Every structure is written in C-alpha cells, then in structure tokens.
Amino acid sequence: MQSDIEVGYGSIDIYSMTVVRARGFIIHENYDTITQANDIGLIELPTDLNYESNSSIRPICLGQESDIIDGVKAVASGWGTTSYMGTPVTRLREVALDVIPVTQCARLTLLPDDPSKVLCALTNYKDTCQGDSGGPLIVKICPDRWAQIGIVSYGEGCAQPDKPGVYTRLPAYRNWIDLNSGSSTTC
Structure with a gap:
C-alpha cells in the first residue's frame, strides 16, 4: 500500500530528525478500531537504515514471551503529550512503568476479547499519553x-x-511480523 507516512530517526529532538517517506505500510488484517484488538502494523522504509554510519540509531531486539515478567520495569518512550489533552513535546521523553498481570489489568480496564495479545503497565501518576501510540515498550534483557x-x-x-x-x-x-516482514530475526 502506498504511504503518506513520514518516519523520523536519528535524533531525540523532533526538529533535528532525518525524515523519510515510508514506501508502504501493513495494518493487521484483524485490527478492530473499536476494541483496539490486533493494534499492530509494519512500516516499510524506502531504504535500509545504516547503523554503522549513524551512531544515533540502533536496532532493537524483538521481545520473546520470556522477556515479559509481571512486576518488571519497562520503559515507554514517545513525543506525545505529558498530560491528558496537553501539548505534544518536541524532545523524546521516556517513562519507567511497572508491568502488571493481565488478570489484574482486566479488573481495571476493558481489554480486547483475546487478552493474551496485550500486556499492561501501571505506575500511579506515570503513563504514556496521546501521541505516544505506536511507540515502543522495552525491557532490559542483559546489561x-x-x-x-x-x-x-x-x-x-x-x-x-x-x-x-x-x-x-x-x-x-x-x-505475523515474520510473515509480513520477510524476516525471522529475534535479535
């Protein structure tokens, strides 16, 4: 699918990033805009990123189920607002959040029909916000x-x-990622 999506990389300042127009994108075929089930997509860049020539960018490992541990600190990042209905930031922000059991999460908020395809984080008074959607939630798996x-x-x-x-x-x-990206690399 042709894309009008722009992707920025190489800086934590939104005005200093290198910006490229995506070649295309794939949205999960069972994405549900009401329940947010299958809220995942892939973006194809016009060329591969050159990690050797730009020390500001690095690949990240795709997590495995064993990397998700209830109670572990995970880090979310984004350029979203810092308060509900607030103004987006221009410098990348990050927040450390506690991963909680999906069973606990289901008692606190509505989840899609298949809760095994989501995870939840809850740290009172800390969160992601509008504009952070699509951003990463990461964990440290070794030093x-x-x-x-x-x-x-x-x-x-x-x-x-x-x-x-x-x-x-x-x-x-x-x-789904492997099938649609043509890759099966974990790390």
Missing part, C-alpha cells in the same frame, strides 16, 4: 541489550491512579 515487548495502544486518560496503559503484546505477533 547492554534491550528488547521491545510492547507497542503503546490505549488507556483511559493519562497517568490516572489505577488506570493501566494497554500495550500490544509483541511476542504474540511474532509469526
């Missing part, structure tokens, strides 16, 4: 290596007590 375990999907407001953020559970979509 020099991080893995992406989730994709920012939705929540109720921002940073409200007992209102978890809901994330697409990346390992649940590994087959």
